[in-house]
Amino acid sequence: MEDTVFSEVKKMLRFRVFCLISIFILTACTRDAAVPEEKVKKEKNEENIVVTADGKITFQIFNTVKVPQEKVESIKEELLDGYDDVQNSIHTNYAPSERINVFLNKGNQASWGLRSELKLYSVKENQYPLVHELTHSLLGYGNNFDSDMGYLTQEGFATYMEDKYGKQKSHSHKIMKYFFDINKTVPISKLIDLNQDDAYFRPPLTNQEEYTLQWMSYIHSVSFVTYLIDTYGLEKFEGVYNKEDLASKIEEAYGKNISEIENDWIAYVKESQTELTYGDKLEMRYFYDAAFVIDQIDPKYFTRE
Ligand SMILES: [Zn+2]
Numbered sequence: 138m139e140d141t142v143f144s145e146v147k148k149m150l151r152f153r154v155f156c157l158i159s160i161f162i163l164t165a166c167t168r169d170a171a172v173p174e175e176k177v178k179k180e181k182n183e184e185n186i187v188v189t190a191d192g193k194i195t196f197q198i199f200n201t202v203k204v205p206q207e208k209v210e211s212i213k214e215e216l217l218d219g220y221d222d223v224q225n226s227i228h229t230n231y232a233p234s235e236r237i238n239v240f241l242n243k244g245n246q247a248s249w250g251l252r253s254e255l256k257l258y259s260v261k262e263n264q265y266p267l268v269h270e271l272t273h274s275l276l277g278y279g280n281n282f283d284s285d286m287g288y289l290t291q292e293g294f295a296t297y298m299e300d301k302y303g304k305q306k307s308h309s310h311k312i313m314k315y316f317f318d319i320n321k322t323v324p325i326s327k328l329i330d331l332n333q334d335d336a337y338f339r340p341p342l343t344n345q346e347e348y349t350l351q352w353m354s355y356i357h358s359v360s361f362v363t364y365l366i367d368t369y370g371l372e373k374f375e376g377v378y379n380k381e382d383l384a385s386k387i388e389e390a391y392g393k394n395i396s397e398i399e400n401d402w403i404a405y406v407k408e409s410q411t412e413l414t415y416g417d418k419l420e421m422r423y424f425y426d427a428a429f430v431i432d433q434i435d436p437k438y439f440t441r442e
């Protein structure tokens with residue numbers, strides 16, 4: 138009995154080996170017969186490459202999520218337009234990578250803009266923040282895409298650029314007004330404190346409170362940065378973007394200390410913004426979930442010393 142089973146197994150194994158060989162031969166044959174296929178493949182890959190008009194940057198798109206080619210073509214346009222928009226904004230000492238790989242990924246995780254990689258998610262849903270991530274990749278972040286210079290100016294400016302030129306709107310001032318109204322706001326001094334900022338911008342994301350606090354921190358940063366740019370212009374903002382010792386850089390650039398300028402911003406948002414309408418809240422989809430979670434966040438994150 139055992140033997141029979143054994144021989145059956147042996148037969149199966151032989152069959153498997155045979156299959157493998159036949160697949161191998163088949164593949165080998167196909168390969169031999171289809172030398173031009175390699176060429177076709179290469180040409181196809183080259184179709185997913187786009188070079189900026191000044192020749193400085195080559196983007197290669199990896200269509201991992203397998204969206205139709207027309208979508209890839211429109212993403213190429215978005216990259217070129219986004220490149221121009223960032224070029225026409227502020228200037229930094231950072232020299233971007235000459236080659237940036239753009240991955241169109243499956244799923245709805247957070248997207249990333251790194252030195253030589255853009256990882257975009259929510260592509261099928263058209264909710265990928267391309268301009269935001271491109272801003273990070275082109276202007277630099279910290280010393281080498283790290284948190285050495287904090288998060289506030291970098292995330293604030295990337296979201297400002299997405300608001301202005303991209304497709305994902307943050308509605309930051311209106312939401313900020315809501316935070317002021319319910320008395321749940323984070324002091325800017327905490328958001329720019331290198332000893333505390335990870336808890337706001339890069340929490341471990343193990344629960345809804347952490348996700349919500351991170352979202353709130355991004356809203357604060359984009360609303361504050363938008364206020365600075367709309368009030369004092371891009372040039373002044375250039376002086377504080379991704380800089381060490383941000384509090385003193387802000388004082389230097391704007392002639393006011395951080396709490397004075399924070400108060401100006403708060404007054405501006407309170408006066409200029411109308412309340413979120415029911416329609417606004419529904420449109421945001423996540424609003425009611427977030428509003429529910431805000432009450433559960435540890436109040437220590439909002440206290441002003
Ligand atoms: Zn970002």
